[in-house]
Amino acid sequence: MTDKPRNIPRVTNLRESLVQREAEICLIQQTLSEVLTDLDLKTVLDKVASRARELVNAETLLIPILSDEQDFYTYRAGAGPRVNDIIGETMPINFGVCGWVFKNKKPWWQGALEELSEDERNRWEREAGTLILVPLQGKDRMLGGISAINKRGSSDFTRRDFNLLKMFAGIVSIAIENAMTVQRLEHTNKLNEDYRRRLKILNKQLVESNKELEFHSLYDPLTSLPNRSLFRDRLTQCITQAHAARRKVGLLLIDLERFKDINDTFGHEKGDALLKLIAALFEKHTEADQTIARLGSDEYAVILPETDRDDTMKKAYKLLEAMETPFRIDGKSINVRVTIGACVFPEHGRNVTELLSHADFAMRMARNTKMGTALYDPAKDRSPMGHLTMVADLRRAVQNEEFELFYQPQMDMRTKKITSLEALGRWYNGHYGFVRPDLFINELEQSGLIEKYTTWAIRTALAKAVELNNKHGDLKISVNISVSDLMSPHFIKHLGEIVGSQTYGRLLTIEITENLFLSEYDKLFEVLEYMRYLGITLSIDDFGTGYSSLSRLKKLPVSELKIDQSFVRDMRRYKNDEVIVRSTIDLAHNLDLQVVAEGVEDNKTLKKLASLGCDVAQGYVISEPLSSEEINHFMDGKPVSRTG
Ligand code: C2E
Ligand code: MG
Ligand code: MG
Numbered sequence: 001m002t003d004k005p006r007n008i009p010r011v012t013n014l015r016e017s018l019v020q021r022e023a024e025i026c027l028i029q030q031t032l033s034e035v036l037t038d039l040d041l042k043t044v045l046d047k048v049a050s051r052a053r054e055l056v057n058a059e060t061l062l063i064p065i066l067s068d069e070q071d072f073y074t075y076r077a078g079a080g081p082r083v084n085d086i087i088g089e090t091m092p093i094n095f096g097v098c099g100w101v102f103k104n105k106k107p108w109w110q111g112a113l114e115e116l117s118e119d120e121r122n123r124w125e126r127e128a129g130t131l132i133l134v135p136l137q138g139k140d141r142m143l144g145g146i147s148a149i150n151k152r153g154s155s156d157f158t159r160r161d162f163n164l165l166k167m168f169a170g171i172v173s174i175a176i177e178n179a180m181t182v183q184r185l186e187h188t189n190k191l192n193e194d195y196r197r198r199l200k201i202l203n204k205q206l207v208e209s210n211k212e213l214e215f216h217s218l219y220d221p222l223t224s225l226p227n228r229s230l231f232r233d234r235l236t237q238c239i240t241q242a243h244a245a246r247r248k249v250g251l252l253l254i255d256l257e258r259f260k261d262i263n264d265t266f267g268h269e270k271g272d273a274l275l276k277l278i279a280a281l282f283e284k285h286t287e288a289d290q291t292i293a294r295l296g297s298d299e300y301a302v303i304l305p306e307t308d309r310d311d312t313m314k315k316a317y318k319l320l321e322a323m324e325t326p327f328r329i330d331g332k333s334i335n336v337r338v339t340i341g342a343c344v345f346p347e348h349g350r351n352v353t354e355l356l357s358h359a360d361f362a363m364r365m366a367r368n369t370k371m372g373t374a375l376y377d378p379a380k381d382r383s384p385m386g387h388l389t390m391v392a393d394l395r396r397a398v399q400n401e402e403f404e405l406f407y408q409p410q411m412d413m414r415t416k417k418i419t420s421l422e423a424l425g426r427w428y429n430g431h432y433g434f435v436r437p438d439l440f441i442n443e444l445e446q447s448g449l450i451e452k453y454t455t456w457a458i459r460t461a462l463a464k465a466v467e468l469n470n471k472h473g474d475l476k477i478s479v480n481i482s483v484s485d486l487m488s489p490h491f492i493k494h495l496g497e498i499v500g501s502q503t504y505g506r507l508l509t510i511e512i513t514e515n516l517f518l519s520e521y522d523k524l525f526e527v528l529e530y531m532r533y534l535g536i537t538l539s540i541d542d543f544g545t546g547y548s549s550l551s552r553l554k555k556l557p558v559s560e561l562k563i564d565q566s567f568v569r570d571m572r573r574y575k576n577d578e579v580i581v582r583s584t585i586d587l588a589h590n591l592d593l594q595v596v597a598e599g600v601e602d603n604k605t606l607k608k609l610a611s612l613g614c615d616v617a618q619g620y621v622i623s624e625p626l627s628s629e630e631i632n633h634f635m636d637g638k639p640v641s642r643t644g
Pocket of ligand 1: 310408423424425436437438441457480481482511541542565598599600601618619620621624625
């Protein structure tokens, strides 16, 4: 019995404790089912805070969460009267109870805070009576803690409270860690997305500024045309391609005349507007594969890939013609004159520097002659670069007979039959490609190699004449010879050896340019007489360009006269020139000379020449100069696929 009164309260205690336990388990289970399904960290922490407060009957409950680097903690959630003041506050790790727990990795369950000095406590810990703080342990790291401050009522926290909170923390930390991971992932994703978006913007900006940079480094900002640097690039590219395909590239250098005066008179703004208009005009006249560039303030250039010198010059004339129309700026009419220098790869230069320098030389030639445009003429260029470094190559070429003769048919106007061919020298060189004779002949003359070349040319042409005569009957071949040949004391001897007899001589015409007769007349006369003796026909080439008169020619043993192609060409352009051609033909006929018209390019001119009584025609309308093999096809009436 004595035990009974003691037992009753015990039983009551036990029941109470069982009921309490039941309630605690229920609370923990409820919390778990709530937080484990929730992935939003804030919601999870709020729930954990209020459930934990209930669990240990705390006045205030706070949840500090550690920073990723574990050097700070922030009160992320809480429950109790003044928590809103505290939530969001961040403390360094070495401060307060939290700091102590995190540092020592041990829970704090002491009712009092004696272990921490006044300075080490944070502001509410200073006011707190009792406090327990249990860590929230994640899989690999400490996440934070649950801190219960002051038991409600007058009692202190018990060890049971402490153990209960530890168990509770152990269970909910899984849910907290999950929610933290999700939040971190979302954050990273957002960061990723942000990063990607910013990267995209940055990239776009980069591309744009690159484009702008490229534009400024390659294009002229005023006219938007390629600048000098892009121009050099394009020309180099064209040269490389043309070299591989054995093609030609034309280059035009265009200079505006007295542009400074225009600028001074009308002002820089108008000057700029004019430069733009000129650029637009040039652009209108250039094809897609051609490049028009602005090289300097009043200097433009055009690159013509896949062309030849005739087409290059045609383009130059076209541009000159286009510039004849005055420009209109602010109602004012402004005339701009241009000078165009032209040259062609490979015959006038092998690289950008040579070509530019030669186009520039041609431009100066054009300016001096007031012709508007000129094609580079190496014979007139005495600069070291103009005097191409060809001599060594030519010496070897003469030695090895690397030259080739092309043949251009001449047609009898009355019978429409091919009665003769003009042999035109070609030199193919790895560096220069096909080199036209007017370039290398001059060099051969200068370097004393011409005689050897001419004897080779006559021998080769004669052999071809014999070959073709066997097949096609009566066919002559003309060979061009130069002044130095006629002046050489050995020439007659060599000619005699090659031609040998009159049978062969009759197959040969020798073309001499008109200017030969200006001097040394007596000496020449003897040589020409000997040629006539050998049966060779003598022809005056490029008639009309020199200074000799027909009456003087009358005294020479000459039987043919070739009207220079410039007259034939001009006859097409200007009606008046027809008169010159007509009178030349008439006078020549009076002197018993046969007349050949050179450079006949179209049927209209051909007809006109026939009506004027011209005997023979030569020119592209009949055929371009053809290689030895091609001329065989031509004479056989077969199609010729490639021209020389
Ligand atoms: P050339 O004797 O007056 O030859 C005619 C030139 O006109 C050739 O140029 C020919 O290709 C070109 N031609 C022919 N038909 C037409 C046409 O319809 N339109 C145009 N625009 N041109 C045409 P190429 O072959 O360049 O010869 C240039 C000059 O070089 C020749 O003028 C001749 O004086 C000289 N030459 C050529 N071969 C030799 C040679 O073996 N020895 C010497 N000494 N001079 C040569
Ligand atoms: Mg000729
Ligand atoms: Mg000629």
